Amino acid sequence: MDLVPRSPLFLCGFRPFFLLTALTAVIATAAWGGFLLGGMPLPAVPGGPIVWHAHEMILGFALAALVGFLLTATPEFSGTEPVRPGVVATLVLLWLGARLGWLYGGAVGAWATAVFEVALLAALLAIVAPRVLADPERRHTAFAWAVLALLLVVIAFHWEALHGRYPMRWLLVASGVLMTLIVLAMSRVSMRIVNDEIERAGISGTEYLARPPRRNLAILCIGLYTAAEFAAPLHPVSGWLALAAAAALLNLTNDWHIGRALRQPWVWMLYSVYWLIALGFAAMGIAILGGMPGWLGAGRHLLLVGALGVAVYLVMNIAGRIHSGLPLERGIVLPLAVLMLLTAAGMRAAMALGWHFQMTLIASLLCWSLVFGWYLLRFGPLFLRPREDGQEGCAGVAAGTPAQIGEPAQPAGELPAQAARE
Template sequence: MLKRLLAAPILLCAFRPLFLLAAVAAVLCMAAWLGFLLLGLPLPAVPGGPVVWHAHELLFGFTFAAIAGFVLTAVPEFVDGPAAPRPAVLALVLLWLGARLAWSASGAVGPWPAAVLNVAPVLVLIALVAPMLWRDPARRHLSILWALLAWLGGTVGFYAEALRGEPPLRSLHAAIGVVMVLVVIVMSRISMNVVNSALDTLGETTVSYLARPPRRHLAVACIVLFTLADVLVPGAPTAGWLALATAAALFNLLNDWHLGRVLLRRWVLMLYAVYVAMALGYALIGLALLAGVGSVSGGRHLLAIGALGLSIFVVMNIAGRIHTGRELDARRWIPVAAGVLLLAAVGRAGWSWWPADGALLLWLAGGGWLFAFGGFIAHYLPLYLQPRPDGGLGCEGVMDSD
């Protein structure tokens, strides 16, 4: 039985089960959240209440599964290392599933089982990729390891607060900051391939795209500083100014992308939109803290839906195709779903400005999220249950141009 499971196509590469689990978690958790907000349906009783359950599953459930799937696929490619062993991937999947059940049951059995089962998969992920990242002679990708260690710290911090009976929102806010840093780190690597491939397709031989380190480092530094202020002195003017500085640094980073008509290519434009959503999210947070315009929650949701959600959706559609030996999906549903996700982010952020229309905006935001990730499940589940069409036996694959 175990041997047959380990030989199944779903475990051919780590991203297959983990991307699917991320998408399923995105759909189920959002459906439950909408049911709670709009229909009065109950949510699991957990430390911190419904808002904490929602944020926890968005970050430690959906987001972590997507991060793990990407990292276990990309790092071996970056450093020419071995793919994660199938038993380790299966163990990671089972730990992730156990963590979801333990967290939802934490109101009845206490937070200790959830703490152990949510920290364990992060440790497994770090144990699988840290040796490869460290042994790389150039050590060009150690920033991924530092981000994973920061994620581990956020996970431990969340459960330390929960076990002490304190509201664990600070650790959730810190986790959002870690994800934003990881998005910038990962996007710099993906965008180099995507944008330059699109330039080649257009016959643009006089220009090339380079994700310049100074701009990227400035953006990362600003995100880190804002996150520290947000955790240590929440609501203080210092956090507001740092949020505006972060928005400015992200808009400055976008100057690398302004290379003419290539920006209108679908994959390039979707990745560009991630940075725009991130910059606007931090700008809204800064305005809320300094001028009382809108709310910090609106900015956080623009980060969570627009930047985090869209980046994961796009990366899963890129990596989730090329590493099954297939060309990138050229059908219209992907840019449509990406556009709907952005509208969902704007709708949820807009609730901060027009709370009287809250139900309509919540349906818009939740429906857009369900449409995008439900579409991913519908299109990719059949692919991940099948062997590679090119006869490959692992994660290998070459990115095709758009």
């Protein structure tokens, strides 16, 4: 067991889990493409191929990213000790156990996945909750509540799956919880990143503030729509609540009206996530109220391929570099990757609206896979070796290290998201 704490891979929670996120994005997408294009068989799981695909993207891909983010961010938010490497390794084994169970399929695989996924989320809650609840100002307790909600959803999903019922509705609830988590996480990440970009661009008299009232309204509307969709999926009330969620997200973008600073690459990339969520809910509202089922699928892909994909990729690039002792990436590569994810989301949405062209599907799958495959190639060697800046664990860029030529260095150990003080 002494080998686990000494392995560079387990220095910080983001290292193994961000690599697993990218690996899942590539493998699960390839499997789904093989099924759609060539009839390649998928594991026999409760609910069939669509449930397999949705489960792997929500409770495989997205859950790995969430665990990596919270294991890294929670100690910073709460000012507590980093999560020990042995604990990180244990969580990795639980995540892998769930993936292997779902891959094996059948009753045995379904039970194994249920046990491992519930254990993983329960362990994550046991790590996150005491730390955020110990903060006298309780600024970050929403993360604990979100993890608890996701845990209950996963229990319900597996309960229905193991009893022979169609469990997709619980995955839709999980997607609502993920949209809430994106809004929560992005507000904290953006506070530091956007204001640093404003300063870097030499723009005076401009400041970005993530205002809690607008964020809380957006979260409330997302929650109400998620509950209504669960209780009455195609009822007009669900449609109006979807439009309300879209309006609340667009209202949230008012915080981003910061003039020409919005043209900075890191700023518009983060900004695009809110628009993707708003457009996704708007499309679903139109689908329900207008009796146009294709728009429902288009909205879902804007949320889960677009907003989730871009948010996860940006957070992986921010935390993956800062907490490896490196500055944020500059240049054309990252904006190009985000544009490819936006293209993938747009193509999948277009297919749901009737553009059933094989090349559209292939191009969408390739855009998504190339982006996350590039992340594996770029960050895999970095995460598998010790830090080269003399720091330990999850510490940020060392003081005195040039973040960029002509820029001040980031303070050691400071997570970009830590600047969000509400």
